[in-house]
Amino acid sequence: MTYLVKIGKSWESDGLCEHGDLVKVRVEEGIKIGEFLEVIGKAAGASVDKVKYYDEDGDKVLVSTQDQLDVVFVEFRDRKRFKVIVEKQDAVTHDQLVTNVLHEYREYLEDRSKFHFGYPYNLHYDHQEIFDVMQYSINNLGDPFIESNYGVHSRKFELDVLAFFAEMWHIPEGEYWGYVTSCGTEGNLHSILCAREMHPTGILYASKDSHYSVFKACNYYRMQYRMIDSTDSGEMDYAHLQRELAENKGVPAIVVANIGTTVKGAVDSVDSIVDKLVTTGYKEEEWYIHCDGALYALMLPFMKEFEQVDFTKKIHSMCVSGHKFLGCPMPCGVVICRKDNLKNVTQEVEYLNSVDTTIMGSRNGHAPIFLWYSLQKGGVDALKAKVKLCHANARLLFNLLKDRGVKAMLNERSTTVVFSRPPQKFVKHWQLACMGDIAHVVVMPNVTVEKIVMFVEDLVEARAGTWSPYKQEAPPVCFANQPQKDAHDAAANPHTFHSVSFKKKRSPQQLNESFNKNPVVIRSPAAPPVKVPLVNN
Secondary structure, three states: OEEEEEEEOOOOOOOOOOOOOEEEEEEEOOOOHHHHHHHHHHHHOOOOOOOEEEOOOOOEEOOOOOOOOOEEEEEOOOOOEEEEEEEEEOOOOHHHHHHHHHHHHHHHHHHHHOOOOOOOOOOOOOOHHHHHHHHOOOEOOOOOOOOOOOOOOOHHHHHHHHHHHHHHOOOOOOOEEEEEEOOHHHHHHHHHHHHHHHOOOOEEEEEOOOOHHHHHHHHHOOOEEEEEOEOOOOOEOHHHHHHHHHHOOOOOEEEEEEEOOOOOOOEOOHHHHHHHHHHOOOOHHHEEEEEEOOOHHHOHHHOOOOOOOOOOOOOOEEEEEOOOOOOOOOOOEEEEEEHHHHHHOOEEEHHHOEEEOOOOOOOEOHHHHHHHHHHHHHHHHHHHHHHHHHHHHHHHHHHHHHHOOOOEEEOOOOOEEEEEOOOHHHHHHHOOEEEOOEEEEEOOOOOOHHHHHHHHHHHHHHHHOOOOOOOOOOOOOOOOOOOHHHHHHHHHOHHHHOOOOOOOOOOHHHHOOOOOOOOEEEOOOOOOOEOOOHHHO
């Protein structure tokens, strides 16, 4: 027989906490309060002075150190209160422990997904209809256009996904090649490899706001590169690009255009890049332009009022992430290039009965199915509506921040709202991406109006030093599920939401819902406590 002890780690000193991360502690049968309180204190980062106990209402109660615990609050010397819950449990099997770990992990994922603001991942999707394909080992090894000897693949879905993006990016059938990648980084790695093989002595030019994978590729492939300055908005400084091109005239140019920079969401102008190449005297066969469109290459085609980026222009390759705007439970992406790019990166692989044209050998065959499903179920109209919604909600966030005195920036084609970096505790809670003294929120379809309002109220409090992460979830806002125009109304009238309050305290039942699952083993006083994985207990 064992006891499962759950102990609060970070509780407010001015009263009972509203919500907290908890630590699981497994206690041997028969151990008394007096024997493990000190160990509990060490696990929680506190020391025991005179032990004080409180009930769930915060009233002090008398408890003997020889009593068996049920649910009490323990106060340590640093004046922080820790909730201690002891549940008597029968011995469990190893398989049951594994099941418990997975259950607890799902709870953790659910909790963390509620406060997901800083990274461009769309968490609003539903793929339950195709979950059963996960029981098969689906491997798209080899070239997607050449069937290999391996029969458990999803090439048909992959080719359909490629055809969708080829049509959207205006490159005719028969002129393009591509594949479903493991992520946007792999799309950059493949495209830059093709560029290097076409121009072995070429110099790569990319702005300092480019994704780190661009410069990683240069290191992998031992390529020369020039980091081009960016404007305050994050867009490439084309005058600096022209100066660098002129300085290296006669050496082929490999230029990476950002279709949405990582931090500020800026879009580089392919027209301006081509103009600087031509003006500097480069012939078309002396350059290669790759477009890194990890996020916006799937959004920009639905914003016709802005300059478009597609293969009607003098570009050679473009990539996009599948798990970002579209939404997918695993990282993935798509890369499309002109078929001629492959001449120097193709080799026969006899035992596959296919050719090696991709970065990876074995490739995730499930990802194309999930991408295909998302594209087919929603279609172009759904994507267009989501783009419109994200832009409206990004404008709402931007206006709310400005109204509350927070300096913010939003590029006109972007859904990335940039603002002054908040305190680190706030950054961790809302999972914000930061660089230097700025942070950002990337507004994706899962970033709802009610979450935006809650975020702004939290941010204002964090800047004032009064914020605490232990709050109730945001209540529904009346127009969250109403037609699209309401989101635009919200963006234009941010004052509507300032009266919404999120200060309600959680009930004891709610307090128990979220736990930090780091197990600590508490043994008898003779045996020192050690941390071990729960499944090994």
